[in-house]
Amino acid sequence: MAKGTRKPKLAVWKFTSCDGCQLTLLDLEEHLLAIADRVDIAYFLEASRATVRGPYDISLVEGSISTPHEEELIRKVRKQSRFLVAIGACATAGGIQALRNFAHVRDFIQLVYAHPEYIRTLAQVRPIADVVPVDFELRGCPISREQLLELLSAYLHGRRPRIPRHSxxxxxxxxxxxxxxxxxxxxxxxxxxxxxxxxxxxxxxxxxxxxxxxxxxxxxxxxxxxxxxxxxxxxxxxxxxxxxxxxxxxxxxxxxxxxxxxxxxxx
Amino acid sequence: MPSSTANPKASPPQIIIKKTTLDDLIQALQREGYQVIGPVLEQEAIVYRPVTQLKDLALGWIDVQEAGSYRLERDEAQRFFAFTVGPQSWKAYLFPPREEIWKARRENGRILMEEPETPPRLAFLGVRACELAAIHVQDRIFLQGPYVQPRYARRREAVFIIAVQCTRAGNTCFCVSMGTGPHVREGYDLALTELEDTFLVHIGSEKGAALMAEIPHREATQEEVAEATRRVDAAAASMGRTMDTTELPELMRQSLESPHWEEVGKRCLACANCTLVCPTCFCFTLEDVTDLTGQEAVRVRLWDSCFNQEFTYTAGRPIRVSIASRYRQWLTHKLGWWVEQFGVLGCVGCGRCITWCPVGIDLTAEVQTLRHMYGRASSPATVSR
Known part of the structure; x- marks a missing residue:
């Protein structure tokens, strides 16, 4: 990063998920200082409650869209993000909670909750790209450390990430x-x-x-x-x-x- | 022991060593500065790995291979080389799956280029006839014509080859059909045939002769030479597969619009296993890897495959979208265009692509089906599956 240029602002968002993918960012231990040196980690609640307002240059989005509230929120995140990356199986395919898509969610709610009337949820779980345009997807449950690092390096150097789609x-x-x-x-x-x-x-x-x-x-x-x-x-x-x-x-x-x-x- | 009456000047010298003397050979190679690679038991398979002593070799195993299946069984006769070819080929050492081509580093505002290390000198112990043929096919690919791969060339020039004659054929073997084996004919420094308690050794080069001079041995008797030939002939007579190679490139041309490709495409997983286990397949990709700080960049060559959709990207989009079109590309290249391109078929009959296909697609059966469809069957063909 040349001196005088503004560092890109990074935000990390969580939807319906287990936090494992955003944890992968913290798991980049030996690279964290280099990342923080080149990126302004502006919004990452798992790491710090201090937040910086948007817009953000790059947003990492974890989790699926499972509730009406999340549908609204992801649209706001999209508006505030230049480059939006869906990370992990929940964000790219709906995750394990998308099993509800093969059944009736009401049956689960009746079984699990004492007061089903309080639960507001979508009948179908959706990956992020089903709701808003997504610029890139990182697969995995959880995502790979190496692929996340490659994504960030590629973003910082303005090149395409090397994420193969073969077997x-x-x-x-x-x-x-x-x-x-x-x-x-x-x-x-x-x-x-x-x-x-x-x-x-x-x-x-x-x-x-x-x-x-x-x-x-x-x-x-x-x-x-x-x-x-x-x-x-x-x-x-x-x-x-x-x-x-x-x-x-x-x-x-x-x-x-x-x-x-x-x-x-x-x- | 009676001494041989063979005239060493009339034919290449053939000598006998005790089985345990193979260890002396391994030690002698290491003294000469070679890293010896040989067949070892690992992950329930016979794979080629660095060895430092005779004990490291996989002793007393037989492989049972079928389309999509490989199992090891104990060999009652406790032979060293009763198995045939495994999941890996020598390609992994001459043309490694991942190799740094160059590295660059920023230092004080300048860019410094670094050459990768010189590859080690390798000695291959246990190269079969089909594998020697495959190495010669890759030599044509990487060493002939205007574009020579320098790192392949350096490895290839330095390599010491101890071939082994197959005395047993696998169920997916068809080297006889392809004219590549099982008799090892040329291109080796030493060639071993496993007998009861000894190995018959053919010397194939001056390097081989010089090495054998350091090793305790005696001349072979005519009976021993005849017995060795009988054993390899027995392997030749028990090939598990055959392929009719009559005008294969022409058959491929005629089959281009065949509906059979779609049928194979329904079974093919496009997982690329066949191309990666193939000892002649050479597709690769180059990746430029930069680090987070932008201080270092590496260009890496990686094994790739014509079965990967991304490999078919041309002018911004994949040109072979269907699995059927990729299978067709592979088979017609291997058995057709390869001849125009390199003057030799791309298949040596080792059978790896049959055994290691997770769903057991068998190119010998697919070729037979195509022959049946296009009326060029040399024998009554049955349409498989």
């Missing part, structure tokens, strides 16, 4: 992890999931859970047939596609197809 398999192969599905028969969502975690779970011989959502040309039905061969029931397959990114279109297509064919014979 997790690319990361397994580049780091030398042997395919656990082929070599051990472990069910894995890696072949339909966007990279970004450096293939963390497969490197511990665990199947990919799909935290980063569907890759850019995911084929959830072909993988589903393979998962059946590996012993998963159709109900299991509905469940593996319905976790953190359940409402992302390719995973939704996967789970809805397997829900429809439930009880019917394959082929």
């Amino acid at each position: 997790v398999c690319m990361e397994c192969k580049r780091r030398g992890t042997v395919c656990i599905m082929v070599a051990r028969g472990v069910p894995c969502l890696g072949p339909v999931t966007q990279a970004g975690c450096n293939a963390l779970c497969p490197s511990y011989a665990r199947g990919c859970f799909g935290c980063f959502g569907p890759m850019d040309s995911a084929n959830p039905l072909s993988l589903g047939r393979r998962l059946e061969d590996l012993g998963l029931s159709r109900e299991d397959i509905v469940r593996v596609y319905r976790t953190f990114n359940a409402y992302a279109s390719a995973f939704r297509e996967g789970s809805e197809t397997y829900e429809q064919v439930r009880g019917h014979t394959r082929h």
Whole structure:
């Protein structure tokens, strides 16, 4: 940052979420001083209650839009933000709370709350980009430290962030992890999931859970047939596609197809 | 032991070493300054990793491979090289998955360029015939023509190759069809054939001869040479797959508008596994990485794949949007245009793309289907799946 120029103002916003993605910003420990040196952290309630009024140059938005109040608030955030980045599975795909989109939210409310009449919520949970225009999305549950740092570096240097949209398999192969599905028969969502975690779970011989959502040309039905061969029931397959990114279109297509064919014979 | 009557001048010398003497070979290579890479047991598979002694090698394992499946089983005969090829190829060492091309640093208002370190001299222990063929294919890609990859060239020039003759074929192997194996014919420094308690060693270069001079050995008998040939012939006779290579580029041309690509596209995951395990696939991307402070920049070369949509970006948009079009690009390049481009087919018959495809797509079956559709079947073809 050249002397005399104003530092870009950064804001961090929370909607329906667990705070894990904004925590990733604090988790950039060794880079925090460099970030604070180049960016004015103007609004970040998880780090400080001291806030600076907008407008903001860059807004990181965590969480999904789940209530009428959040619908209004995100529009205000959009108006105050030059560059708006949705961060994490909730903000980019609705998160785990989007499971309500496959059911009736009223049924949940009746079950959970003693006074359901006090609850104001939307029937459908929506990702940020469904409500306001979004300039960039960082996937993940939670987002990756490295990708957040890359996003900030790219923003500061005026270049496009390097956030690939290919499979997790690319990361397994580049780091030398042997395919656990082929070599051990472990069910894995890696072949339909966007990279970004450096293939963390497969490197511990665990199947990919799909935290980063569907890759850019995911084929959830072909993988589903393979998962059946590996012993998963159709109900299991509905469940593996319905976790953190359940409402992302390719995973939704996967789970809805397997829900429809439930009880019917394959082929 | 009877001494051999073979005339060393008439044919390349063939000698016998005890199995434990392989350790002397590894030690001798290390004294010469080589880092030795060999097959080891890791992550329930046989992978190529640095080794420093005989004990590091995966002893007594057999791999059972099928489309989309790989399992290891104990080898009762306790052989060193009873398995065939695993998930990794030597490509990982000659053309690493991630490599820094250059680094630049700002210092006192100037930009300083840094050359990456010189790659180590490597010795490959256990290179199979199909893998040697694959290395020669990549040599054509990276070393021939006006654009030579200097770091590939440096690695390749320095490498010491100990080939191993396959005495067993896998279920997804088809090197016989591709004319690349299982007999190792050229391009090695030493070639081993595993016998009962010994290895038969062919010397393939002066470097190989010089190294063997330091190692305890004796001349091979004619019976031993014949037995070694018999063992490799047995592997040749038990290939798990075949591919009819008659006019493959022409078949690819005729198949361009085939509806079969859409059918494969429904099964293909576009996950890129086939291209990454392939010993000849060479797609890469270059990334410029800058740090937060803007003081350092690195240009990195990374393995990429024609199955990645972003790889097909041309003039601001992807040109191969459907998975079917990407599978077609891969197969027609490999078995068709590759010949025009590099003078050789892009497939060596190692079968890795079949085994390591998570949904078991088998190119030999797809080629047979295309032949069936376009009337060029050399034998009655069955449409798979």
